[in-house]
Amino acid sequence: xxxxxxxxxxxxxxxxxxxxxxxxxxxxxxxxxxxxxxxxxxxxxxxxxxxxxxxxxxxxxxxxxxxxxxxxxxxxxxxxxxxxxxxxxxxxxxxxxxxxxxxxxxxxxxxxxxxxxxxxxxxxxxxxxxxxxxxxxxxxxxxxxxxxxxxxxxxxxxxxxxxxxxxxxxxxxxxxxxxxxxxxxxxxxxxxxxxxxxxxxxxxxxxxxxxxxxxxxxxxxxxxxxxxxxxxxxxxxxxxxxxxxxxxxxxxxxxxxxxxxxxxxxxxxxxxxxxxxxxxxxxxxxxxxxxxxxxxxxxxxxxxxxxxxxxxxxxxxxxxxxxxxxxxxxxxxxxxxxxxxxxxxxxxxxxxxxxxxxxxxxxxxxxxxxxxx
Numbered sequence: 001x002x003x004x005x006x007x008x009x010x011x012x013x014x015x016x017x018x019x020x021x022x023x024x025x026x027x028x029x030x031x032x033x034x035x036x037x038x039x040x041x042x043x044x045x046x047x048x049x050x051x052x053x054x055x056x057x058x059x060x061x062x063x064x065x066x067x068x069x070x071x072x073x074x075x076x077x078x079x080x081x082x083x084x085x086x087x088x089x090x091x092x093x094x095x096x097x098x099x100x101x102x103x104x105x106x107x108x109x110x111x112x113x114x115x116x117x118x119x120x121x122x123x124x125x126x127x128x129x130x131x132x133x134x135x136x137x138x139x140x141x142x143x144x145x146x147x148x149x150x151x152x153x154x155x156x157x158x159x160x161x162x163x164x165x166x167x168x169x170x171x172x173x174x175x176x177x178x179x180x181x182x183x184x185x186x187x188x189x190x191x192x193x194x195x196x197x198x199x200x201x202x203x204x205x206x207x208x209x210x211x212x213x214x215x216x217x218x219x220x221x222x223x224x225x226x227x228x229x230x231x232x233x234x235x236x237x238x239x240x241x242x243x244x245x246x247x248x249x250x251x252x253x254x255x256x257x258x259x260x261x262x263x264x265x266x267x268x269x270x271x272x273x274x275x276x277x278x279x280x281x282x283x284x285x286x287x288x289x290x291x292x293x294x295x296x297x298x299x300x301x302x303x304x305x306x307x308x309x310x311x312x313x314x315x316x317x318x319x320x321x322x323x324x325x326x327x328x329x330x331x332x333x334x335x336x337x338x339x340x341x342x343x344x345x346x347x348x349x350x351x352x353x354x355x356x357x358x359x360x361x362x363x364x365x366x367x368x369x370x371x372x373x
Contacts (some may be wrong), residue, residue, distance in 0.1 A: 046078070046079065046080055046081045047080055047081065047110070047111070047112055047147075047200070047203070047204070048080075048081045048083050048103060048107040048110060048111040048112070049080045049081065049082050049083065049111060049112045049113075049114055050083055050084045050100065050103055050104065050111050050112070050113050050114070050142055050146075051082065051084060051085040051086075051088075051114040051115075051116065052084075052113070052114070052115050052116065052117075052130075052135075052138060052139065052142060053086050053087070053116050053117055053130070054115065054116070054117035054118060054119050054120075054128050054130075054135040054138075054139070054155075054156070055117045055118040055119070055120060055127075055128050055135070055155060055160075055162045055169070055171055056116050056117030056118070056153065056155050056156070056160075058087060058116070059153070059189065059190040060116045060152045060153040060188075060190045060191060061085070061087050061088070061116060062190065063190040063191065063192070063193050063275070064193040064196065066193070066275075066276055066277075067193040067194065067197070067277070068277050072088075075197065076088070079197075079200065079201075079204075080112075080200060083099060083100070083102075083103035083107070083111070084096070084099055084100040084103055086130070096131075097131045100131075104141070104142060104145055107145075108145040109145055109146075109147060110147055111145070111146060111147060112146065112147060112148055112149075112150055112200075113142050113143060113146035113148070113149045113150070114149075114150045114151075114152055115139065115149060115150070115151050115152070115156040115174050116152050116153055116155070116156055117135075117153070117155045117156055117160075117162075118155040118156065118159045118160050118162040118163055118171035118172060118173060119135045119136055119139055119171065119172055119173075119174065119177060120134075120135060120136070120162070120169035120170055120171050121136060121169075121170040121171070121172060121177075122168065122169050122170030123170075124136075125137065127169040128169075136177070139174065139177060139178070140177070140178075143174075143178045143181055146181055147182075148181060148182040148183070148184065148203075148209060149174060149178060149181050149182070149183045149184070150184050150186060150196065150199060151173065151174045151175070151183060151184065151185045151186060151187075151216075152186050152191060152196055153186070153187065153188060153189060153190055153191055154187045154188060154189045154191075154292055154293065154295070154298055155171075155173075155189075156173060156174055156185075157173050157174070157175075157185035157186070157187040157215075157216070157217075157295070158173045158185070158187065158215075158295035159171050159172050159173045159176075159295070160173075160189065160298070160299070161298075161299045164299050164300065173185075175216060182209055183216055184199055184209055184210075184212065184216060184217070184218060185212075185215060185216040185217045186199065186217065186218070186221075187215075187217060187222070187268075187292075187293040187294075187295075188268065188270075188292055188293045189290075189292035189293075189298060191293070192221070192268075192269070192270065192273050192274075192275060194273055195218065195221040195269070195273070198218075198220065198221070199218055202218075202220075213267070215295065217267070217293070221268065221269045221273075222267045222268055222269070222293060223267065224267065224269070225263065225264060225265070225266060225267055226263040226264075226266045226267075226268055226269075226270055226271045226283075226289055227263040227264040227265075227266075228271075229271045229272050230263055230271045230283060231253075231271070231283075231284065232253060232254065232255045232256065232283060233255075235253070235254045235255040236255040236257060240252075240254045240255060241254055241255050241256075241257055241258040242254045242255065242256055242258065242259055243258060244259075245259065245286075250286060256283060256286075256287075256288040256289075257288075257306065258306065259288045259304065260288045260290075260302070260303050260304040260305055260306060261283065261288035261289050262288065262289045262290055262291030262294070262297050262301070262307050263283065263288075263289040264307060264309040265291060265294070265297065265307040265308075265309065266289055266291040266292075266293055266294050266297065267293060267294070268293040270282075270283075270289070271283065288303070290303055291307070
């Protein structure tokens with residue numbers, strides 16, 4: 001079957017270059033390396049990918065289907081060779097299992113293994129079976145010949161909602177079971193599909209996986225906190241917080257920290273990359289970040305619980321954000337702190353002055369000025 005005849009649409013060169021430039025920027029690479037990313041994307045070398053589903057909701061695959069730079073058909077047909085994916089493949093039953101077996105054998109040591117969903121381990125893993133095999137057995141078989149493993153979503157990365165106490169199925173993430181393969185965790189519920197795409201392009205460009213953080217996540221996507229680039233950050237710094245859903249502060253776009261936003265403790269690029277190619281993400285729509293990329297936040301803290309951070313409100317030395325009367329001066333506490341700081345500075349200057357020579361000879365002063373010049 002010639003898949004290119006089924007999908008005859010040619011991708012415009014402008015759209016292709018835009019995809020490569022976006023991925024280059026997302027990976028934190030300098031612009032001059034964009035040509036290497038383009039070259040890697042144009043290469044006939046397409047890494048084979050085997051995509052396994054276990055305990056999950058298919059939300060990670062659904063987010064991938066909604067990406068458009070590139071479209072999923074461009075990704076599957078031109079950038080990677082998706083040999084097995086239960087949701088996207090045409091085959092089913094024995095035909096699908098045969099395709100999986102052939103890919104594992106033919107591409108041994110070369111294919112990427114993508115895992116979506118947690119793996120149950122209790123009672124021999126009987127809580128999830130595909131093709132008569134437990135998820136545990138399928139993972140062990142597929143991992144043995146993989147060049148690397150990409151865990152897409154928080155369930156595959158850290159266990160997700162299935163691993164929450166009391167965890168009756170004994171659900172765990174991949175890294176708890178596989179110890180001898182490179183593992184990249186692309187966490188999120190769901191993760192941004194471009195973090196997955198950029199990881200693939202990084203490998204195609206540099207023939208190695210990107211630098212990872214202590215949780216195995218690509219630093220280019222999970223290296224900074226959401227809070228640092230949030231559009232509501234100025235309101236946080238000024239002490240303007242929504243107190244309840246639908247109140248005046250919420251309607252005005254004030255910071256959602258007091259409604260339980262986990263952005264100050266969550267590492268991800270959601271506030272920069274965003275979703276659905278229309279510039280939206282939960283916080284922009286008025287819902288607090290729930291920390292879905294973090295193993296110790298998602299489903300383990302109530303949505304309305306505030307994470308512990310330093311200085312959740314402005315320092316007293318800041319000018320007040322709200323003045324009840326026009327022209328009203330600073331708060332007495334502010335005035336006191338500023339006066340204390342000024343007094344300290346003047347005292348230090350006086351002490352320093354006492355240590356200086358009482359008189360400087362003219363020729364020494366001229367020499368000093370010449371040296372300074």
